[in-house]
Amino acid sequence: MTKEQELMRYLHKKVFDPILDSPDAPSNIKSGVNLTIARMSRLSAEKMVQYFWSALATDNAIKFSKKMKAEGLTRFEDVMEEFRDKFNDEWLRA
Numbered sequence: 001m002t003k004e005q006e007l008m009r010y011l012h013k014k015v016f017d018p019i020l021d022s023p024d025a026p027s028n029i030k031s032g033v034n035l036t037i038a039r040m041s042r043l044s045a046e047k048m049v050q051y052f053w054s055a056l057a058t059d060n061a062i063k064f065s066k067k068m069k070a071e072g073l074t075r076f077e078d079v080m081e082e083f084r085d086k087f088n089d090e091w092l093r094a
Contacts, residue, residue, distance in 0.1 A: 003045035007087060011040070011052075014079045025073060032064055049087050052076060 001009070019025045019033050036055070040048050055061040055076050068075045076083070 003092070004041075004043070004048065007045055007048050008037075008041065010083075010086065011079075012037075014082075015074050015076065019068075019073050022073070025071060026067075029064075029068055029071060029073065045087075046092055049092065052083060052087075056080065 016033055016037055020030055040051055043051060056065075061076075065075045065077060
């Protein structure tokens with residue numbers, strides 16, 4: 001498995017799939033998740049990690065995260081510590 005596949009598998013399990021599989025998640029949030037998946041899927045592992053961290057800080061991402069939180073959905077913020085520990089510089093260099 002490539003690093004990109006490992007990273008996306010993790011995000012699918014922890015964030016993306018619970019939202020996409022939820023019958024209660026609003027369609028605009030599902031569309032945003034699908035857009036994020038499409039964008040990240042075109043990136044290298046290093047760029048995926050950068051994308052994750054920038055998604056915590058940009059204005060659009062913050063607004064989207066607030067919508068997700070209001071719906072009770074898992075967000076990047078909710079897996080941030082585990083993500084940081086797992087997909088660190090040492091992992092990228094290995």
